[in-house]
Amino acid sequence: AMEDLFHRHEVDIVFSGHVHNYERMHPVYRRRPTPGAVTYINVGDGGNREGPALGEYPRPKWSAFRLDAERDPMRIFGHGKVVVHNSTHLHFTWHRLWDSARDVGDEVWLVRNDGRDGRPARGVSVSVVRTALQNASTAA
Numbered sequence: 001a002m003e004d005l006f007h008r009h010e011v012d013i014v015f016s017g018h019v020h021n022y023e024r025m026h027p028v029y030r031r032r033p034t035p036g037a038v039t040y041i042n043v044g045d046g047g048n049r050e051g052p053a054l055g056e057y058p059r060p061k062w063s064a065f066r067l068d069a070e071r072d073p074m075r076i077f078g079h080g081k082v083v084v085h086n087s088t089h090l091h092f093t094w095h096r097l098w099d100s101a102r103d104v105g106d107e108v109w110l111v112r113n114d115g116r117d118g119r120p121a122r123g124v125s126v127s128v129v130r131t132a133l134q135n136a137s138t139a140a
Contacts, residue, residue: 003029006038010122013090013110015080017044021067022078022094024106027123028062036113036123043080043094064126065106078105088112090124 006014007029022045029037059066077097084090094106107129115121 019044023066
């Protein structure tokens with residue numbers, strides 16, 4: 001229900017929580033990677049008494065980055081930092097909780113599409129700067 005509303009109104013990014021983990025999606029609409037669709041970032045890993053989410057669903061094809069709680073449950077807690085540079089550029093970093101503030105687990109630039117280069121004139125392009133534990137976390 002919300003996904004259709006977001007798509008119709010050309011929402012670029014949705015930050016959410018609840019699942020006690022961190023995950024960044026490719027632009028997705030109706031369970032399919034879709035250029036120009038919403039990019040979802042789940043930052044639900046601030047900590048809780050139950051611990052990190054374990055036994056997650058299999059990683060979907062539209063997932064760009066997810067830490068594997070089963071392999072490294074102590075590294076799941078963290079926080080995100082958003083810096084809006086102007087009307088088209090947003091810089092996002094995700095920091096693992098027990099590392100220093102300089103240790104970034106995921107870092108991306110989200111840039112509003114303008115219809116050039118064959119991209120739709122909606123949504124954002126995601127440029128990955130760096131991702132920690134890339135090999136372990138991206139295994140399907």
